[in-house]
Amino acid sequence: MGMASPKTYTNPVYSYQHSPDQDSVTAVHHPVIIVGAGPAGLSAALDLALQGIVSVVLDDNNTVSIGSRAICFSKRTLEICDRFGCAAPMLDKGITWNLGKVFNGDRLIYEFNLLPEQHHKMPAFINLQQYYFEEYMVERAEQFSEIDLRWLHKVTQVQTDDNLAQIEVETQDGKYRMTCDYLLVADGANSPIRAQLGLESSGQVFEDRFLIADVVMQSELPTQRRFWFNPTFHAGQSTLLHRQADNVWRIDFQLGWDANPEEENKPEKILPRIQKMLGEDVEFELEWSSVYTFRCRMMESFIHHRVYFIGDAAHQVSPFGARGANGGIQGVENLTWKLAKVLKKEAPEDLVKTYDVERQQGAKENVLNSSRATDFMTPKNKTSKVFRNEVLNLAEAYPFARSLVNSGRLSVPCVYDGSPLNTEDTDDFPTKIRPGSPAIDAAITSADGKQWLLECLGGRFVAMICVKESNRLSMERLRQQITELMREAEEIDVLLVNATASGEDMLKEGCREISDTKNLIEQRYDLKPGNVYLFRPDQHVCGRWRSFSAGNVIGAMRRALGYELEVR
């Protein structure tokens, strides 16, 4: 139901290119084919390329997102994009905000400040139009020879069994066929491939409609998120105002279930609505608009033989809480390293199936969070509405009630608690970070110029070992264990924390080292001398110990690689 094309943004046009695959008499085989060049599909291609895995990306269009759609990109997403090498332009272009204001009627009832914890490379989130986000990903993807990006190649048929996926692709030069070991399907919330395979994504539809309008205005308004429940300019409903790049402002108007979507998306209906909200003297231009009904749904399994569903095709959420694109990219990150390990024959095939285990958990969490926010905005019956309104009425005077006001929570990544890939704690550690958690960033210093812990993690397994101020005897033991680890497990990088301070140069052979100059790693990980954390290639913790032994670390790596999985 999109309309008016953007005024501040000109969609790039990517040209169709004829592939030699189209001239082959037999179907050409590829290890990985990705359908859809949106945030999820491009993330998959980028992450695989970083692992040295070649992929073909097919998109039925020749440009990025038409209109903005997703606008909130979370810290974890930016950290992942930084690993891909495309976070810098996103941060440059994106808008960072910290202050949120909540109104009940026209009264400001409270403000909240999302000032993030200090000493992280990435902000808590940025606001950026989806088309910019995708454009920067495409630019990055074009730098990789491993990525064969084909615009205007539309997949029309998919067949799969346990060994192979086979597809038919339609282009201006006619049809052609290809086969692959893994087909990653990122063809969006209404996934035609999902439908063609007779698979379902099920969940709930929220009986409400929302008008999403992006407007351009030169505004003196500060960069804040403002949320109104029942304002006089839009009585009985809620409204959200958010700033994006290029003086584009996102406005979400709740319309109610009875609203007529076609009527509501007409400029003659939209423009007065916005004017009434912004005030009669404010000049603005409508950039893009759409009327949505939100739904939260997910597939029962994201894996169908050799077809792997990712992004909105696998799971869809309502936008409050920014769990859509963010959840999609986090899901992709979970899949790609496993796929790379399996394709390189460095892990059993079952490893890749744990994508479904871990990301079902992630998707359920995302569905839960965005459903709760949507339910708060659209109470399901009279009593729910009374509770909602009284929470708002109490919130102005009483801080306790503010904790219940839910206009979308900060998007946070899933902790894979209970994952079969985790080695659970046997030693006493704080649980804020734990096996299954994504790594927490910290400012560090290192001889090779790295300034952030996350720049030292990812892509490979990393054992982070603190060697500070150990006595000679324990140093000797540590050295033995590190030597053994490096000899027995080539796939693990050793990252020494504070080795320099103890002057143990011998330890450094083949190891990387960083200095925890601000004691942030110590605080955030409770990492003490002799302690070790093992990180997976997706930067999630898979094991940790107070006393470092090579055997424990190698055992945990093997578990994280799927060697201990029960045969299904």
Place this chain on the structure above:
Amino acid sequence: MGNLNLKPNFSDPDSFYAALTELHRDLDPDQSERINARIILLLANHIGDQDVLLEAMRIATESPE
């Protein structure tokens, strides 16, 4: 399972009951519903413990009509 106190705990049960009913005496059902919602929210926050709150909800739902 929480540990919701189901033994008598009011400092002055008759006065509490009188105050509660007095509160609603001149209110219409809509006003009463709003006031009750506020009371529930205030007390729920005071209790805080999710297990205790869930146990109260369970008992309230399962009790005979």
